[in-house]
Amino acid sequence: MAERPILHRDDPQKAPLVGHVKVTREDWLNVARDILVSDGVAEVKVLAIGERLGVSRSSFYWYFKSRKDLLNALLDDWEGRNTAVIEAHCALDAETITEAVCNFFRCFFDPELFDQGLDFAVREWSRRDGKVRKRIDLADSARISAITAMFERHGFTQYEADVRARILYFMQLGYHALDQAEPLRDRLARTEGYLLGFTGQPPRQSELEALFAFAREKARR
Amino acid sequence: MAERPILHRDDPQKAPLVGHVKVTREDWLNVARDILVSDGVAEVKVLAIGERLGVSRSSFYWYFKSRKDLLNALLDDWEGRNTAVIEAHCALDAETITEAVCNFFRCFFDPELFDQGLDFAVREWSRRDGKVRKRIDLADSARISAITAMFERHGFTQYEADVRARILYFMQLGYHALDQAEPLRDRLARTEGYLLGFTGQPPRQSELEALFAFAREKARR
DNA sequence: TTCCGTCTAGACATTTTTGTCCAATACTAT
DNA sequence: ATAGTATTGGACAAAAATGTCTAGACGGAA
Incomplete structure (x- = not known):
């Protein structure tokens, strides 16, 4: 279902940016969909997704205008x-x-x-x-x-x-x-x-x- | 279904406590159930219920130990x-x-x-x-x-x-x-x-x- | 190598939600 | 009326969640 595997950084220590893992818009969407399915739309939270991607919450706003924007993308994704x-x-x-x-x-x-x-x-x-x-x-x-x-x-x-x-x-x-x-x-x-x-x-x-x-x-x- | 009607104070002005409306544990539970049905468990929030009852949020804690306590009561209520x-x-x-x-x-x-x-x-x-x-x-x-x-x-x-x-x-x-x-x-x-x-x-x-x-x-x- | 566009971390600000405490009010029994 | 209990409001605190801004790291093109 997901093109890329869902990232999961087991060791979330200060991440010295060497061996830096690149996270795409797709990744944010994939994890969001995953949470939507297992926990419902109310649990689709920026921080939670970011943590699961092993990435800062703030980079989310590079890919999406807001949380609402993500939800719209999720809906389009479902329809597709x-x-x-x-x-x-x-x-x-x-x-x-x-x-x-x-x-x-x-x-x-x-x-x-x-x-x-x-x-x-x-x-x-x-x-x-x-x-x-x-x-x-x-x-x-x-x-x-x-x-x-x-x-x-x-x-x-x-x-x-x-x-x-x-x-x-x-x-x-x-x-x-x-x-x-x-x-x-x-x-x-x-x-x-x-x-x-x-x-x-x-x-x-x-x-x-x-x-x-x-x-x-x-x-x- | 509900013993008592769900309260809805149209005018939520500073409420001078004369003609004071008494809110029971049942009322909290009824509104909570109402929100559970229409919006899902994640939307069952103390403030929202209190507002709909036209009552301060803090009195909630007189009837329930915590939000979790309310959710347990809700589950028992359903089973009953x-x-x-x-x-x-x-x-x-x-x-x-x-x-x-x-x-x-x-x-x-x-x-x-x-x-x-x-x-x-x-x-x-x-x-x-x-x-x-x-x-x-x-x-x-x-x-x-x-x-x-x-x-x-x-x-x-x-x-x-x-x-x-x-x-x-x-x-x-x-x-x-x-x-x-x-x-x-x-x-x-x-x-x-x-x-x-x-x-x-x-x-x-x-x-x-x-x-x-x-x-x-x-x-x- | 340098430069530039892409992406990320962290600090900051704000809003929402939960929980605690205490003084004050309303109600009941006396 | 008065005392005592049940109930509530409002101040306070803390946590959770969203959103903004900026400096800087990365990687590819000139």
């Missing part, structure tokens, strides 16, 4: 990372609807494609900031539309495609809201069979196995 | 409000499974019974605090067990009851994660039919109408 991925994957060609839903899940469980934690952190942030709220609302609509279109391409009526799209998307959100406690993937394997089969036709076992092989593999590493 | 309700309602006698699921929904959409926003705020809080995390994990397990038992009482095998319980609970979480943007209830009406019928037997229209009449009415006011 997470906006197009789902739409693109839902638009992929697929022979069967199972395959298509598999593409959908790939977006949410492949950390190379989509940062689920970041998405959730921004969603939480949006609850306290109208500007953020508007942007995530747009993202949600776009995603649900993309998933709906996916179902429509596979022969569902507009109404039924819409219902299925929302069920898929909401369950996805619900998974993450609970998350971390017990391994997510077990529950996935137990429930997605029914989700895919919510028309009453349970999918064939072979199709399911192909569908979740990917998620399981990702979950292991 | 939200822990037993779902278990109790899922254990209610019901003729049909539709009726039983209706009881389940009553928990989440009747603000007299259950504070959904508070539950979500604590869930968010738990992402940054291991102690909170443990308590909400326990609550989640207890709730899912209660819902599972509900399905088992209506003839589902343990496995199938478990799957259905998780789908219901996760969808509920997902709904709230998205929430506020468009009216939640429309989506509810469109999707719950399928949820209830995810065995392939769509429920009869009359049953559905009874099921959601309650939620709609609540949503209106």
Whole structure:
């Protein structure tokens, strides 16, 4: 996810500037995103980021006008990372609807494609900031539309495609809201069979196995 | 939800102490809960609460040892409000499974019974605090067990009851994660039919109408 | 080597937030 | 009324967080 590793100077002694480590704007942004995801927007503090970078707090103001400026950059960063991925994957060609839903899940469980934690952190942030709220609302609509279109391409009526799209998307959100406690993937394997089969036709076992092989593999590493 | 109304002194002038408004520990807690829900735990600040109560910040320390003490009280308050309700309602006698699921929904959409926003705020809080995390994990397990038992009482095998319980609970979480943007209830009406019928037997229209009449009415006011 | 633009440390100033102390006020029981 | 307790305001202190300014270190180009 991060181009450069997140810096961490174990020994924060007076740093004699020899072997001086250069810190880029990207680094500030990366650590900020990291804190946003793990601790929420209120904990994104200039001093904390600077300490984690092993660098003085004041150099922050070379790269960013203010803390607010950083937060805006963070929001743009999120949009750049997470906006197009789902739409693109839902638009992929697929022979069967199972395959298509598999593409959908790939977006949410492949950390190379989509940062689920970041998405959730921004969603939480949006609850306290109208500007953020508007942007995530747009993202949600776009995603649900993309998933709906996916179902429509596979022969569902507009109404039924819409219902299925929302069920898929909401369950996805619900998974993450609970998350971390017990391994997510077990529950996935137990429930997605029914989700895919919510028309009453349970999918064939072979199709399911192909569908979740990917998620399981990702979950292991 | 709150025993006493949340105080709001419109005119915060030097307050001549005549007609003095007495502020209780409950009041501090109520406003704190209010801020927790709308702005997150990081925004629960002594000064902000005091201002909203129209009262000096220092009297806070009469009721609470410290800010940390307040946060602990807030957590106990949440547990008291939200822990037993779902278990109790899922254990209610019901003729049909539709009726039983209706009881389940009553928990989440009747603000007299259950504070959904508070539950979500604590869930968010738990992402940054291991102690909170443990308590909400326990609550989640207890709730899912209660819902599972509900399905088992209506003839589902343990496995199938478990799957259905998780789908219901996760969808509920997902709904709230998205929430506020468009009216939640429309989506509810469109999707719950399928949820209830995810065995392939769509429920009869009359049953559905009874099921959601309650939620709609609540949503209106 | 020198110069210049880039980046950083540290000092300084300000605001926000928390916590302590004590005198003063309001309320209750007598 | 009076005494005593419960509650509050305001002064004081300290810590945490943001933002500004300046001197100087670094590295590449002339």
